[in-house]
Amino acid sequence: MSSVSIQQLGVRMGAANILEALDLSVHEGEFLVLLGPSGCGKSTLLHSIAGLIDVDAGSIHIGGQDVTWADPKDRSIGMVFQSYALYPTMNVERNMSFGLRVAGLPKQEISRRVERASKMLQLDQLLSRKPSQLSGGQRQRVAIGRALVREAQVFLFDEPLSNLDAKLRTELRRELKQLHRELGATMIYVTHDQVEAMTLASRVAVMRGGHIQQIGAPGEVYAKPANMFVAGFLGSPTMNFIRGRLGEVSRTGVRFHAGAFEATLPHEVFVNRPPLNAEVVLGVRPEHITLMPASEASPGAQVTLVEPMGSHQVVWLDMQGQRIAASINLPEPPELGSSTGVVMDLTRACAFNPATQERL
Amino acid sequence: MPPTRRGRGLRHAAAYAALLPMVATVLLAYLGTVAWSVRVSVSSSRTLPIGDFIGFSQYTRLFASERWMLSLENMALFGALFIVGCMVIGFLLAVFIDQRVKGEGILRTVFLYPYAMSFVATGLVWQWLLNPELGLQSTIRGLGFPNFTFDWIVQQDMVMFAIALAAVWQASGLVMALMLAGLRGIDDSLWKAARIDGIPAWRVYLSIVLPMLGPSIGTALVLLSVGVVKVFDVVVAMTQGGPGLASEVPAKFIIDNLFGRANIGLASAASTVLLITVLAVLAPWLYSRQRSRQHEGAHG
Amino acid sequence: MSAVIHTPGMPTALPAARRPRSLLRPARIGIYAFLIVSAAFFLLPLYVMLITSVKPMEEIRLGHLFALPMKMTLEPWAQAWFTVCTGLQCEGIRGGFWNSVSIVVPSTIVSIFFGALNGYALSFWRPKFGNGMFLVLLMGAFVPYQVVMFPLVRAFATMSLFGTLPGIVLIHTIFGMPVMTLLFRNYYTTVPRELFMAARIDGGGFWRIFMQLMLPMSLPIIVVAIIMQVTGIWNDFILGLVFAGREHLPMTVQLNNVINTTTGERLYNVNMAATLLTSLVPLLIYLVSGRWFVRGIAAGAVKG
Numbered sequence: 001m002s003s004v005s006i007q008q009l010g011v012r013m014g015a016a017n018i019l020e021a022l023d024l025s026v027h028e029g030e031f032l033v034l035l036g037p038s039g040c041g042k043s044t045l046l047h048s049i050a051g052l053i054d055v056d057a058g059s060i061h062i063g064g065q066d067v068t069w070a071d072p073k074d075r076s077i078g079m080v081f082q083s084y085a086l087y088p089t090m091n092v093e094r095n096m097s098f099g100l101r102v103a104g105l106p107k108q109e110i111s112r113r114v115e116r117a118s119k120m121l122q123l124d125q126l127l128s129r130k131p132s133q134l135s136g137g138q139r140q141r142v143a144i145g146r147a148l149v150r151e152a153q154v155f156l157f158d159e160p161l162s163n164l165d166a167k168l169r170t171e172l173r174r175e176l177k178q179l180h181r182e183l184g185a186t187m188i189y190v191t192h193d194q195v196e197a198m199t200l201a202s203r204v205a206v207m208r209g210g211h212i213q214q215i216g217a218p219g220e221v222y223a224k225p226a227n228m229f230v231a232g233f234l235g236s237p238t239m240n241f242i243r244g245r246l247g248e249v250s251r252t253g254v255r256f257h258a259g260a261f262e263a264t265l266p267h268e269v270f271v272n273r274p275p276l277n278a279e280v281v282l283g284v285r286p287e288h289i290t291l292m293p294a295s296e297a298s299p300g301a302q303v304t305l306v307e308p309m310g311s312h313q314v315v316w317l318d319m320q321g322q323r324i325a326a327s328i329n330l331p332e333p334p335e336l337g338s339s340t341g342v343v344m345d346l347t348r349a350c351a352f353n354p355a356t357q358e359r360l
Numbered sequence: 361m362p363p364t365r366r367g368r369g370l371r372h373a374a375a376y377a378a379l380l381p382m383v384a385t386v387l388l389a390y391l392g393t394v395a396w397s398v399r400v401s402v403s404s405s406r407t408l409p410i411g412d413f414i415g416f417s418q419y420t421r422l423f424a425s426e427r428w429m430l431s432l433e434n435m436a437l438f439g440a441l442f443i444v445g446c447m448v449i450g451f452l453l454a455v456f457i458d459q460r461v462k463g464e465g466i467l468r469t470v471f472l473y474p475y476a477m478s479f480v481a482t483g484l485v486w487q488w489l490l491n492p493e494l495g496l497q498s499t500i501r502g503l504g505f506p507n508f509t510f511d512w513i514v515q516q517d518m519v520m521f522a523i524a525l526a527a528v529w530q531a532s533g534l535v536m537a538l539m540l541a542g543l544r545g546i547d548d549s550l551w552k553a554a555r556i557d558g559i560p561a562w563r564v565y566l567s568i569v570l571p572m573l574g575p576s577i578g579t580a581l582v583l584l585s586v587g588v589v590k591v592f593d594v595v596v597a598m599t600q601g602g603p604g605l606a607s608e609v610p611a612k613f614i615i616d617n618l619f620g621r622a623n624i625g626l627a628s629a630a631s632t633v634l635l636i637t638v639l640a641v642l643a644p645w646l647y648s649r650q651r652s653r654q655h656e657g658a659h660g
Numbered sequence: 661m662s663a664v665i666h667t668p669g670m671p672t673a674l675p676a677a678r679r680p681r682s683l684l685r686p687a688r689i690g691i692y693a694f695l696i697v698s699a700a701f702f703l704l705p706l707y708v709m710l711i712t713s714v715k716p717m718e719e720i721r722l723g724h725l726f727a728l729p730m731k732m733t734l735e736p737w738a739q740a741w742f743t744v745c746t747g748l749q750c751e752g753i754r755g756g757f758w759n760s761v762s763i764v765v766p767s768t769i770v771s772i773f774f775g776a777l778n779g780y781a782l783s784f785w786r787p788k789f790g791n792g793m794f795l796v797l798l799m800g801a802f803v804p805y806q807v808v809m810f811p812l813v814r815a816f817a818t819m820s821l822f823g824t825l826p827g828i829v830l831i832h833t834i835f836g837m838p839v840m841t842l843l844f845r846n847y848y849t850t851v852p853r854e855l856f857m858a859a860r861i862d863g864g865g866f867w868r869i870f871m872q873l874m875l876p877m878s879l880p881i882i883v884v885a886i887i888m889q890v891t892g893i894w895n896d897f898i899l900g901l902v903f904a905g906r907e908h909l910p911m912t913v914q915l916n917n918v919i920n921t922t923t924g925e926r927l928y929n930v931n932m933a934a935t936l937l938t939s940l941v942p943l944l945i946y947l948v949s950g951r952w953f954v955r956g957i958a959a960g961a962v963k964g
Contacts, residue, residue, distance in 0.1 A: 047552075050552075051555075051556075052555060073556060077556065079553065079556050083549050089572055102558060102559045102563055103558055150557070372785065374867065375787055375866055378777055378781050379778060379790070381774055382774070382837065383789075383793060385800075386800065389800075389834045393811035394808065396811040400810070452694070456694055456695050461692065461695060465950075468950070469947070470702050471698070471699070471702055472950075472954070473943065476891055476895075476945070478897065479897065480912045480915060480916050481915070482705075484935050485709055485932075486705065488709075488712065489704075489705060489725070493723065494721070494723045494725070495725055498723035499723060499725035529701070529705065586802045593898060597916055597920070619902075631809075634806065634807060635803060635804065635807045
């Protein structure tokens with residue numbers, strides 16, 4: 001009923017192909033996050049779904065209906081912008097009812113819908129206030145309320161939290177997640193902040209250069225990235241990448257050599273059969289690295305920098321020529337310049353083809 | 361060691377000293393002259409100021425003067441035409457240019473260049489254009505419309521329209537520039553939200569944009585109104601107050617009485633009336649701006 | 661809100677027809693039509709001025725305002741510049757041109773200097789009476805000249821400044837002070853106060869900070885101020901008429917004399933040439949610096 005289906009979408013701006021042959025299927029009731037750096041096309045995709053940008057190829061279906069050429073107002077969507085775009089000279093009630101009044105709905109119906117939406121969003125005490133008299137969270141709710149009263153099937157969010165300070169951002173993030181649970185509506189959300197993506201999404205679509213690199217549940221995309229870009233984009237600090245070469249294959253795993261560093265990669269690391277003696281990039285997340293006193297089992301490393309984060313520490317190490325980061329939780333952080341041993345949980349590691357950057 | 365009080369006082373002394381010219385200007389050139397004018401207006405001064413006090417008789421004489429009353433009427437008529445004309449044309453021009461038309465830069469240049477010309481030049485050009493024998497009237501007649509009349513400039517009851525036409529030509533560009541600045545300050549996402557809400561463009565302008573332009577409109581109105589009260593150059597250049605006294609305006613009345621007819625008492629009374637009119641326009645506007653700023657600050 | 665038709669399952673086989681573009685066409689045409697007609701209205705006087713000024717009088721007497729000259733001549737321009745009568749003398753309007761220059765240049769410099777100084781003192785040093793004084797000064801920008809004129813005339817006469825060049829420069833400074841101070845004060849509020857405090861810590865005093873830090877930083881707004889003042893003072897009529905004295909009458913006053921006080925036949929082509937000559941300087945400034953011009957209007961008009 002409120003699923004969104006995008007087929008072979010192409011959008012050009014001037015001479016540049018922003019989106020090319022893009023396919024995306026948004027399930028009913030899910031919270032899909034379009035995640036990516038600036039310029040990756042996520043906003044363009046969102047605006048195309050909304051009908052604010054004309055497409056040059058492909059089709060868009062919302063709720064089974066072809067809306068490729070429909071006006072934004074006929075697509076049964078609601079949109080929340082970065083600045084919320086509330087009409088500043090109207091109070092909350094008029095902000096929410098304006099579209100309905102223009103459409104000529106009977107007064108009873110309008111007040112019914114406004115009442116329902118404002119109750120759901122806890123705005124009923126604020127109906128006579130103007131946007132300038134509202135807090136950030138209240139403004140966000142009014143923006144959502146505007147979409148709610150139109151009985152939208154799909155809610156679109158264009159980086160609504162980007163302008164806010166950190167504290168407000170986390171608060172509104174929680175409100176949004178709560179709201180999604182209550183409404184059960186389909187929501188498509190654009191952001192460049194991977195924390196927002198991870199916490200809010202039921203599925204994440206990581207985008208780059210106009211293409212979807214990977215789409216899946218946050219946990220899956222985090223643990224099993226499809227390529228180096230996705231691996232590096234999610235997670236803070238970013239995944240450690242170590243260039244090396246594969247060696248002997250044995251029952252326990254595949255040998256990996258990177259200069260003086262050697263390890264055995266268990267077979268779970270690889271998606272397919274690893275090519276023999278190939279050059280690979282080993283990816284290990286900082287939180288999968290622990291520090292131990294140096295020994296035979298754990299290779300030695302020098303501590304070059306320590307960043308205390310409060311709940312944990314990020315320790316930067318020089319491990320036999322490779323610079324890696326470890327995310328650890330010790331009562332006493334290691335001293336600068338001290339030597340320590342490094343233990344990696346390689347069952348959670350990934351290997352990538354250095355040329356294609358795809359996961360092996 | 362904390363700075364001595366004397367040291368701090370010395371540093372600020374420079375600031376006070378530097379502001380002395382401004383203080384002098386305010387006190388002497390503005391407040392002082394106004395006080396002086398008001399003082400003269402209640403005396404029987406003619407060519408030179410006389411120190412007597414005759415109450416409000418200058419004012420009664422003023423309002424009994426047919427010429428003064430006519431000048432006030434003319435100013436009111438001109439004011440209405442000028443303000444309405446400039447606001448409507450300026451707003452429409454701004455809205456239409458804002459539609460992402462091609463050649464926006466050129467159009468803006470064309471609409472605003474009259475403002476760079478002096479009022480005198482404007483008056484003189486339009487005097488020429490509206491010349492009945494050799495200007496627009498005769499040209500259109502020559503093109504085959506023998507009954508075309510456009511001799512406002514020599515008609516007593518139409519001459520203020522002619523002056524208003526010239527003034528609107530000059531000042532609409534200013535209103536356009538102000539409105540355009542206001543329009544450009546409107547967030548783009550507001551337009552997108554309205555599109556998604558299904559609101560047609562004209563309705564957006566009416567119900568959303570126009571209220572948001574309140575401050576710009578207020579500024580434009582005040583600037584235009586002050587221009588109305590001060591109108592002098594264009595009248596002198598275009599019609600010299602004629603035909604007869606048909607285009608007499610208060611500013612000209614005052615100048616004539618100050619220098620030509622050597623009746624400074626009467627002129628001062630007229631000046632004071634003019635000043636009160638200006639303050640009457642200014643005060644509510646300044647007050648409303650103060651209030652709106654406080655209002656925003658309280659809830660910001 | 662129109663309900664979306666729910667066709668569960670399969671999307672429609674063919675994409676819906678492309679939204680007809682022609683709906684937009686009439687509106688677009690209407691917009692361009694309005695703008696072009698308005699542009700014609702605004703350009704008309706300029707066009708007429710130009711062609712009238714290069715027509716010989718025989719053609720003008722034919723009464724065809726818009727017709728292009730059959731026989732173009734620059735004679736009217738020469739006459740306007742060199743020989744036309746501006747009152748008692750008949751030496752053309754060039755005298756007025758140089759008068760205007762000699763009025764505009766010092767007036768601009770002095771009024772901008774004081775505007776910057778006042779703006780600087782008010783926004784960084786914040787003396788106690790500052791705001792009050794500033795408000796009264798601002799209201800002075802709206803006061804009609806006639807109200808303050810006669811007392812100033814008397815005062816200047818007693819100081820032997822009436823009808824002199826320094827006198828008219830002082831007048832323009834006084835009348836320009838409100839807007840100039842407003843301009844600079846608003847500009848300085850956008851300069852971070854930390855800069856000023858850093859300079860104080862470095863040991864700078866009032867004048868040093870002004871001359872060596874703030875003034876050089878104010879270049880953008882100085883440009884705007886120059887444009888506003890040059891245009892405003894050049895185009896001024898009434899102040900020049902009253903205060904400039906016979907030897908220093910600005911071009912606008914002389915222009916009015918030329919056109920409205922000549923006896924005998926009116927030479928319209930010479931009149932138009934003279935008008936164009938008088939408008940040349942501000943028009944050129946406007947054409948060259950259009951963007952800054954608009955910025956000046958916006959800055960000066962948005963009070964506070």
